[in-house]
Amino acid sequence: MSTKKTHYPEIPRKNLGPGWWLANRHYTVYMIRELTSFFVTAFSLIYIYQVYRLASNPGTYSQYLDTVRSPAMISFSIVALGFTLFHSVTWFYLIGKIQPIKIGRKKTSPLLALGINTVFLVIISFAVLQLFIVGK
Amino acid sequence: METDTATIRVARYRPEKSEKPYFQEYKVPYRKDTVVLDALNQVKAEQDGTLAYRWSCRMGVCGSCGANVNGVPKLTCATFLHEFKGKSLTIEPLANFPVIKDLVVNIDDFMEKLLKVKPWIIRDKQSPPEEGEYKQSGKELDRYAQFSSCINCLLCYAACPIYGLNEDFLGPAATALAYRYIADSRDQGKKARFPIVHDLEGVWECTLIGECSVVCPKGVDPMLAIQKTKILGAMEAPKTMLSPETLKAILPRGGE
Numbered sequence: 360m361s362t363k364k365t366h367y368p369e370i371p372r373k374n375l376g377p378g379w380w381l382a383n384r385h386y387t388v389y390m391i392r393e394l395t396s397f398f399v400t401a402f403s404l405i406y407i408y409q410v411y412r413l414a415s416n417p418g419t420y421s422q423y424l425d426t427v428r429s430p431a432m433i434s435f436s437i438v439a440l441g442f443t444l445f446h447s448v449t450w451f452y453l454i455g456k457i458q459p460i461k462i463g464r465k466k467t468s469p470l471l472a473l474g475i476n477t478v479f480l481v482i483i484s485f486a487v488l489q490l491f492i493v494g495k
Numbered sequence: 496m497e498t499d500t501a502t503i504r505v506a507r508y509r510p511e512k513s514e515k516p517y518f519q520e521y522k523v524p525y526r527k528d529t530v531v532l533d534a535l536n537q538v539k540a541e542q543d544g545t546l547a548y549r550w551s552c553r554m555g556v557c558g559s560c561g562a563n564v565n566g567v568p569k570l571t572c573a574t575f576l577h578e579f580k581g582k583s584l585t586i587e588p589l590a591n592f593p594v595i596k597d598l599v600v601n602i603d604d605f606m607e608k609l610l611k612v613k614p615w616i617i618r619d620k621q622s623p624p625e626e627g628e629y630k631q632s633g634k635e636l637d638r639y640a641q642f643s644s645c646i647n648c649l650l651c652y653a654a655c656p657i658y659g660l661n662e663d664f665l666g667p668a669a670t671a672l673a674y675r676y677i678a679d680s681r682d683q684g685k686k687a688r689f690p691i692v693h694d695l696e697g698v699w700e701c702t703l704i705g706e707c708s709v710v711c712p713k714g715v716d717p718m719l720a721i722q723k724t725k726i727l728g729a730m731e732a733p734k735t736m737l738s739p740e741t742l743k744a745i746l747p748r749g750g751e
């Protein structure tokens with residue numbers, strides 16, 4: 360007697376569609392974190408370009424001031440600042456997740472890394488500001 | 496104990512009857528200690544014997560009862576019904592895998608990846624049993640202990656969008672297990688495993704979404720294992736780049 364096995368088709372694996380990152384809050388936060396890199400890069404590039412122009416032609420300083428004071432540039436800077444802060448905070452937190460430090464038997468919480476890095480960020484930003492003010 | 500009734504919506508796929516998957520609703524009695532798996536068992540025993548799903552231990556050890564519960568990968572034996580009181584409850588097969596029947600998915604892809612990372616201790620030379628066991632300190636054990644708790648339930652693969660987008664990605668559990676051995680002081684298999692974990696579809700595909708670690712029911716942190724593997728690989732890079740094998744492969748070879 361022969362027994363014949365029937366093989367039925369499987370439902371093939373579904374590849375994720377373009378809207379996958381809206382499926383849950385963690386994915387969305389991740390996507391925003393990735394998107395913030397665009398603003399960080401754009402702001403840095405614009406800034407480097409402006410410094411480069413100023414350095415090669417100091418006479419353009421008043422022109423430079425006009426550009427940075429324009430409403431478009433101010434709005435862009437505010438948006439870029441918001442995204443850069445979000446970018447820094449999420450990465451500071453991730454540093455703590457990836458490299459927790461062991462103190463005794465306990466591992467440090469990622470929040471500690473976030474806290475310490477934020478303090479450093481404030482100190483360094485303050486120092487840089489001082490440098491500019493003193494340099495003036 | 497007080498009994499309530501819940502309606503569960505279960506994804507069905509019965510290729511012998513119909514090509515199209517569909518949802519079926521069941522009313523199940525539940526108490527405070529009823530888990531989703533109990534509900535499925537109740538349905539199978541009392542209402543509909545055709546329902547197919549996997550389970551074995553009923554206590555979060557065997558890793559076979561995973562399903563997407565309201566879109567989130569969970570062990571059905573560790574998910575209580577009362578948590579969904581007043582909400583709808585939809586049970587679907589684990590995402591990112593082909594479906595064989597109802598809640599049963601095909602996990603061949605993972606089984607291949609698991610074998611690929613050689614999840615066992617590799618020694619250059621086995622020492623004879625008379626020489627005794629390979630000793631390990633508590634500190635050395637700590638380095639990999641959490642990663643050895645993986646039960647291969649594959650919730651992490653169902654939660655990982657990178658795997659969802661690219662089936663070839665080695666993925667969270669396989670890397671966590673690879674790292675479990677790489678970090679084991681008794682193991683000498685780094686050379687054999689590095690080409691696999693640092694392959695183009697290996698750890699470098701991971702972009703730190705971290706959902707694998709969120710859904711893991713055993714407290715394993717696969718995202719951490721992946722990043723640690725990246726760090727080890729980056730530290731090895733200069734050595735491998737300057738190794739005679741690499742140099743031989745990339746330098747022009749005279750008249751050849």
Ligand code: FES
Nearest residue numbers: 552553558560572
């Ligand atoms: S039945 Fe074993 S883990 Fe759920």
